[in-house]
Amino acid sequence: MKLLIKGGIVSAALFAAFGANADEEASLVINEDIEITVRTDAPAHLDNMRTIYSGWVYRSDETQALQMDDFENPGMIFVDDAIDVWASADGSEGKGCVDCHNEPASMAGVRATYPKWNEEAGEVRTLAMQVNGCRTERMGAEEWKYDGSDMLNMEALLASVSRGMPVNVAIDGPAQSTWEMGKELYYTRTGQLDLSCANCHEDNYGNNIRADHLSQGQINGFPTYRLKNAKLNGVQSRFRGCVRDTRAETYAVGSDEFIALELYVASRGNGLSVEGPSVRN
Amino acid sequence: MKSITVFVCAGMMATAAMAEIAPDDVTYDEYGEVMVSLSGQPGDPVVGKEIMVERGKGNCIACHQVTALEEYPFHGEVGPSLDGIAERRTDVELRGILANPKMTYEGTIMPAFYRTSGFTRPGDEFTGEAAAGPLAPLLTAQEIEDVVAYLLTLTD
Numbered sequence: 001m002k003l004l005i006k007g008g009i010v011s012a013a014l015f016a017a018f019g020a021n022a023d024e025e026a027s028l029v030i031n032e033d034i035e036i037t038v039r040t041d042a043p044a045h046l047d048n049m050r051t052i053y054s055g056w057v058y059r060s061d062e063t064q065a066l067q068m069d070d071f072e073n074p075g076m077i078f079v080d081d082a083i084d085v086w087a088s089a090d091g092s093e094g095k096g097c098v099d100c101h102n103e104p105a106s107m108a109g110v111r112a113t114y115p116k117w118n119e120e121a122g123e124v125r126t127l128a129m130q131v132n133g134c135r136t137e138r139m140g141a142e143e144w145k146y147d148g149s150d151m152l153n154m155e156a157l158l159a160s161v162s163r164g165m166p167v168n169v170a171i172d173g174p175a176q177s178t179w180e181m182g183k184e185l186y187y188t189r190t191g192q193l194d195l196s197c198a199n200c201h202e203d204n205y206g207n208n209i210r211a212d213h214l215s216q217g218q219i220n221g222f223p224t225y226r227l228k229n230a231k232l233n234g235v236q237s238r239f240r241g242c243v244r245d246t247r248a249e250t251y252a253v254g255s256d257e258f259i260a261l262e263l264y265v266a267s268r269g270n271g272l273s274v275e276g277p278s279v280r281n
Numbered sequence: 282m283k284s285i286t287v288f289v290c291a292g293m294m295a296t297a298a299m300a301e302i303a304p305d306d307v308t309y310d311e312y313g314e315v316m317v318s319l320s321g322q323p324g325d326p327v328v329g330k331e332i333m334v335e336r337g338k339g340n341c342i343a344c345h346q347v348t349a350l351e352e353y354p355f356h357g358e359v360g361p362s363l364d365g366i367a368e369r370r371t372d373v374e375l376r377g378i379l380a381n382p383k384m385t386y387e388g389t390i391m392p393a394f395y396r397t398s399g400f401t402r403p404g405d406e407f408t409g410e411a412a413a414g415p416l417a418p419l420l421t422a423q424e425i426e427d428v429v430a431y432l433l434t435l436t437d
Contacts, residue, residue: 190402192416193392194383203390204359210336210343211355244409249402 022213023064024057024206028275031070034164036273043270045171048202054272055215055280058206063227066279075156075225075277078149078232082157085150091141100138104161111155111162111274115263117174124178126262127155128234128254146254147234152223156232159223159276166273167220169266182264185257191248197265217242218269219262221278228281235262301422304380304397313385314373319395319422329431332424339394339420339428349435360391367433375429379420394419 028036038054046052056064070076086097086104101107114127125133128144128151135141144151171179189196200209201217208214222235236253239261243250251257300321307315318324332339334353342350344359366375378385380395397416405412420428 188401190400191404192400192419194400195390195392199390207358208355209357209359210340214359240409244404244407246404247406248400248404248409249411250404250409 022058023061024053026057026061026064028054028056028064028068030068030163036164036275037166037271038273040271043267046268048198049216052218052269052272053205053216054269054275054278055218055221056275056278058213058215059279059281063279063281067275073225073277073279074230075223075232075279076160078153078225079157079160079277082153085154086157091135091139093138093140095139097134100134104157107158108161109165111159111276112165112167113169115175115178115259115266116170119174124175124259124263126236126259127158129259131155131158147237149232152232152234155234156223156277159274162274163276164273166271167266167269169263169270171263171267175263178260179263179267181257182260182262185261186264189246190243191246193246193248195246197242197261216268217265218272219265220269220272221275221280223276224278224280226280232277235265239265304395304418307380307395309377309381309384312374313377313381314371315377315380316373318426319376319380320426322423322426324423324426324428324430326427326430326434328424329427329429332420332428333431338424341428344391347435363432363435365435365437367436370432372429372433375432376425379425379428392419395422395425 026038028038030036036054036056038057039051042049042052056067066072066074083104089096089099097104111127114130115124117123118125118130118133121133123129128146131151131154132143136143144154169175186197189199197217200214204214205216206214219235219238222238223232224238225231226233234253236258239258240250240253251261302317302319302321307319309315330350333341333347334350336343341347341363342353342356344357346356346358346362346364348362348364350356370378374385378391381393382389382391383393395418397418400416403412403416404410
C-alpha cells in the first residue's frame with residue numbers, strides 16, 4: 001500500500017513536470033445538460049486575438065472534471081447558501097430578493113450583461129454594485145462587503161442561473177468611456193516587474209510560467225472556486241492579486257479603475273458562456 | 282572625533298562608488314550592452330546557478346528552459362531556451378539584457394533586474410502597497426555578475 005501511494009505521488013509529479021496538464025481541446029457540458037462555450041471567435045473589438053478561450057481549457061483534467069457535475073463542484077455549496085438568503089427578508093423594508101424577483105431562475109441572463117450602464121445612477125455598475133443597490137435602495141439593508149462571502153455567494157447564485165448563456169456586455173453608448181479607461185489599464189505595464197495584463201494573458205496564454213499555465217485571463221467563470229485557497233474568489237480581488245504580483249501598488253477592490261477594468265476584461269469574453277461558479281487552480 | 286567619522290564615511294563611499302555602479306548610473310551602449318562589471322568583481326557561476334532557480338532571486342527558469350538545470354522542476358516557455366546561450370551572446374550583451382532588457386529588446390516582457398526608477402505605480406515588493414522608499418534592484422550588482430558567469434558556462 002505504501003509503495004502504491006509513493007508510486008502515485010511520483011507519477012503525479014512527473015505528469016505535472018512535463019506540462020501535459022491540460023486538455024485544451026476538451027468540451028464542457030455541466031450535469032450532462034448545460035453546454036458551455038469554452039472557445040469561440042474573438043469579439044470584433046479585439047485586434048490581437050482570433051479565438052477566445054475560457055480559463056477552463058487550461059486546467060488539468062482533474063480540475064476540469066470538477067466543474068462538469070454540480071455535486072463535484074465545491075462552488076455550488078455557496079450557491080445553496082445564497083438560495084436561502086434569497087428567500088430571507090433583510091433591512092427596514094422587510095423584503096428579500098424573492099419579493100421583487102420571484103425565483104432565482106428568473107434572473108437567467110442578468111449575469112451575462114454585467115458590468116453595465118445604470119441610467120438612474122448615471123454610472124457603470126458591476127453585478128456586485130447592483131446587488132448592493134438593491135439592498136440599500138429597495139430593502140433598506142446594509143451593503144455587503146465587496147468580494148466578501150455574502151456578496152460572492154449571491155454572485156455565484158446569479159451566475160449559476162445564467163450558465164451556458166453568452167457573455168454580452170455593452171461597450172458603446174454611455175459605457176464607452178469606462179470601457180476605454182479599462183482598455184488603457186489592461187495595456188499599462190505596472191510595478192517593478194513592468195508587466196501589463198496583456199503581457200501574460202494576450203501575448204503568452206497557453207505558455208507555462210514556472211508551474212503556472214497562463215490562460216487568457218477571461219472572467220466568464222467568476223466567481224471562481226480556487227483549489228489553491230478553497231473558497232470563492234471575486235474577479236476584482238483576482239485583479240488585485242495579479243497587479244500585486246507585478247510588484248506594483250494595486251488599485252482597490254471596488255475602485256473606479258477596477259470597475260473599468262472589469263468591464264473591459266468582461267468584453268474580451270463576449271461570446272463565451274457564463275460559467276460561474278467555475279473551478280480553477 | 283566628529284571630523285574623523287565624516288572622513289571615514291566619505292572614504293568608504295568613495296571606495297564603493299569606484300567598485301559598484303548604481304542602477305541609475307549604468308551606461309548602455311546603442312545595442313543595450315554594458316561593458317564593465319556592475320560590481321567591479323568577476324561573477325561566480327556556482328552562485329549564479331542558485332540565483333537562476335530560486336524563486337526569491339532571479340527565478341530565470343520561470344520563463345526560460347535550461348537543460349543543464351533539469352533537476353529543478355517547472356521550466357517556463359515565455360522566453361527562449363537558454364541552452365547554448367554562451368555561443369550566441371557575449372558577457373557584455375548578457376549583462377545588458379539582465380540589467381535592463383528593454384535596452385536590447387524594446388517592448389520585451391522580461392523584467393529589468395538592475396533598475397530602480399521609471400516604473401508605473403512601483404510597489405513595496407509583493408505587498409500590493411506603494412513603495413515606502415527607494416526601490417532595491419531585483420538582483421544586486423554582484424548577483425547580476427554571478428548570473429552572467431553562469432550563463433557563459435552554457436556552451437551547447
